[in-house]
Amino acid sequence: MPLVKDVEVSLSAERKADLLPMRLLVGLLATTSLWHRELIRFSRQRSRILGVIGSPLVFWWLVGSGLGDSFRANGHGTGYLQYFFPGTVLLIVLFTSVFCMMSVIEDRHAGFLQSVVASPIPRAALVLGKVLGGTTLAALQGAILLPLALLVGIPLTLGQVVGIVSFLLLLAFGITAFGFILAWQLDSTHGFHAVVNLIFIPMWLVSGALFPVSGASPWVAWLMRVNPLTYSTAGLQRLLFLHHPLAVAQAPSFSLALGVTLLFSSAAFLVALAVVNRRPSHVMG
Secondary structure, X not given: OHHHHHHHHHHHHHHHHHHHHHHHHHHHHHHHHHHHHHHHHHHOOHHHHHHHHHHHHHHHHHHHHHHHHHOOHHHOOOOHHHHHHHHHHHHHHHHHHHHHOHHHHHHHXXXXXXXXXXXXXXXXXXXHHHHHHHHHHHHHHHHXXXXXXXXOOOOOOHHHHHHHHHHHHHHHHHHHHHHHHHHHHOOOHHHHHHHHHHHHXXXXXXXXXXXXXXXXXXXXXXXXXXXXXXXXXXXXXXXXXXXXXXXXXXXXXXXXXXXXXXXXXXXXXXXXXXXXXXXXXXXXX
C-alpha cells in the first residue's frame, strides 16, 4: 500500500507539472484579452478622453499663466507654468489610471466580472489584465502631453522622453492597482467617484505638484514627505528639469523617487491580488 500511494503522489506531481505550461498560457491569453478589452472600451468613450486630458490642461494653463513670473522654483529661473507642468502630467495619469478601474464596477453590474471569476483562469490574470489596461492608457495620455513642455521652455531629448514614459508606466501601474482595490470593494460608481476624490485629490495637492516642500508649513511638509505621490512628482521633475537642476534642488533625489514609486506600485499590486483572492463572494453577489 505505501508503494501504491507513492506512485499516486508521483503521478499527481507529474500531472501538475504537465499542466503548468497550459495554465501559464491560459493566464497569458486571459491577461492579454482583458488588457485589449480595456483599451477598446476606453477608446469608444471619447468624452472621457476629453475630460481626463482637457480639465487638467485648462487648470494648468490658467493657474500657471495667472501666477506667471511671480513664482520662481527655489529662486532659479523656472516660472510657475514650467514648475506646474510635471504636476499636470501626474494629474492626467492619476485621473486616467483610477477612473479606468471604474470598469470593474460596471463589469460587475453587467455580469461580465462574475463570468471571469467563475472561469478557470487564474485570479492574477484578472488583476494583471485590468491593471495593465489602465496603465497603458494612463501612460499614453501622460506622454501625449510631453510636446507641450517644449512650448513653455522645457527642453527635452529623446533619452529624457524614454525615461519619462518608463517612469509614467511604473507610476500608472501602482495608481491603477490602487484604483482596482477601491473598485473591487465598492458597488456604486457614484461611491467610487466620491472615495477617489476624497483620497487622491488631497494626495495630489500635497505631492509637490502645486508648491515645493521648502515653502510649506511644517505639518504640510510632513504630509508631503510621507505621501508616495510626492516622490512620483519629484521623479517627473528630475527627469523634466535635467537642464534646470537647481530648480528642483530641494526635491527628493531621482533614485529615492524611483525606489519609493517602485515600492508603492509593487505593494498596491500585491494587495490587489490578495483582495481578489480573499473576497469572491462580494463579486458573485
